[in-house]
Amino acid sequence: MKARVTVMLKNGVLDPQGEAVRHALGALGFDGVDGVRQGKVIELDLAEGTTEETVTEMCEKLLANTVIESYRVEML
Amino acid sequence: MHAAVLVFPGSNCDRDLAVAFEKAGARVSMVWHKDTVLPDGIDIVGIPGGFSYGDYLRCGAIAANSPICGALRGHVDRGGFALGICNGFQVLTETRLLPGALRRNANLKYICKPVDLRVETADSAFTAGYSEGQEITVPIAHHDGNYFAADDTLRALNDQDRVAFRYVKNPNGSVEDIAGVLSENRRVLGMMPHPERMAEPAHGGTDGQAMFRALIEQLATA
Numbered sequence: 177m178k179a180r181v182t183v184m185l186k187n188g189v190l191d192p193q194g195e196a197v198r199h200a201l202g203a204l205g206f207d208g209v210d211g212v213r214q215g216k217v218i219e220l221d222l223a224e225g226t227t228e229e230t231v232t233e234m235c236e237k238l239l240a241n242t243v244i245e246s247y248r249v250e251m252l
Numbered sequence: 253m254h255a256a257v258l259v260f261p262g263s264n265c266d267r268d269l270a271v272a273f274e275k276a277g278a279r280v281s282m283v284w285h286k287d288t289v290l291p292d293g294i295d296i297v298g299i300p301g302g303f304s305y306g307d308y309l310r311c312g313a314i315a316a317n318s319p320i321c322g323a324l325r326g327h328v329d330r331g332g333f334a335l336g337i338c339n340g341f342q343v344l345t346e347t348r349l350l351p352g353a354l355r356r357n358a359n360l361k362y363i364c365k366p367v368d369l370r371v372e373t374a375d376s377a378f379t380a381g382y383s384e385g386q387e388i389t390v391p392i393a394h395h396d397g398n399y400f401a402a403d404d405t406l407r408a409l410n411d412q413d414r415v416a417f418r419y420v421k422n423p424n425g426s427v428e429d430i431a432g433v434l435s436e437n438r439r440v441l442g443m444m445p446h447p448e449r450m451a452e453p454a455h456g457g458t459d460g461q462a463m464f465r466a467l468i469e470q471l472a473t474a
Contacts, residue, residue, distance in 0.1 A: 185355075189355070189400060190355075190358070190425070192355075192356055192357070192358050192359070192360050192398075192425070193356060193360065196360055237317075238309070238313065238317060239309070241310055241313065241346065241353050243345070243351075243352060243353040243400070243401075243402070244353045244355060244400055
């Protein structure tokens, strides 16, 4: 089984990389991009029976820094 | 005074930090990241700059979960001293031994240059050799030094006089120009600038020397 973890900077935490991407899109002529947030996707190959609770614990302990990042877990 | 300097794969300021401690009069033991205990009688643990574990996942995140950091946590919990510089500061925030986090620099660039810092408090073993309000010049060399802390954390840091240094001219976007912070018991300091790289005349300046001298003096009499 697999899980997908999406880690994003929290709302309100400035994302300079996202801002740079937004500027670059504007420079390429894509109008109307009001905001870009850049995050990361972590895919986990897991032993059968691994619970979402365990994956959440992984996020809290390592995969996300909850001071500045939020995360979302999808069990696939 | 006996200092331990932690060595992670990718540390690159470990020897500089060891020399700074030694020149100030300390005995230094280098401690490998896979060790689970610190040598007996360690007064202070230095967590050096560099790129531990290639900065994978987040700067300092993997190092914070390495075996030696369990021993570091025990040392700090017992009231031991710790000094984290640059990547060492990132490790200390990732272990939550210090509050806040270090984000990518606001201008997205790796910045390597001397900067002016204002000493915000002389009330710590690290900063006792400076006077409050004194300006010192120390180099920075980082890509992720943009300090962030939530509003309530910032309030606590200010109320408890725990901001050790602020940038005179903010190079990286850090909230409230913060360059270094102290723990609640004032025995753990994390800072992005490198005092160990400004510790003898050949470095082009000696403003960092006072930190190591003050530490040796304060800890020798402790």
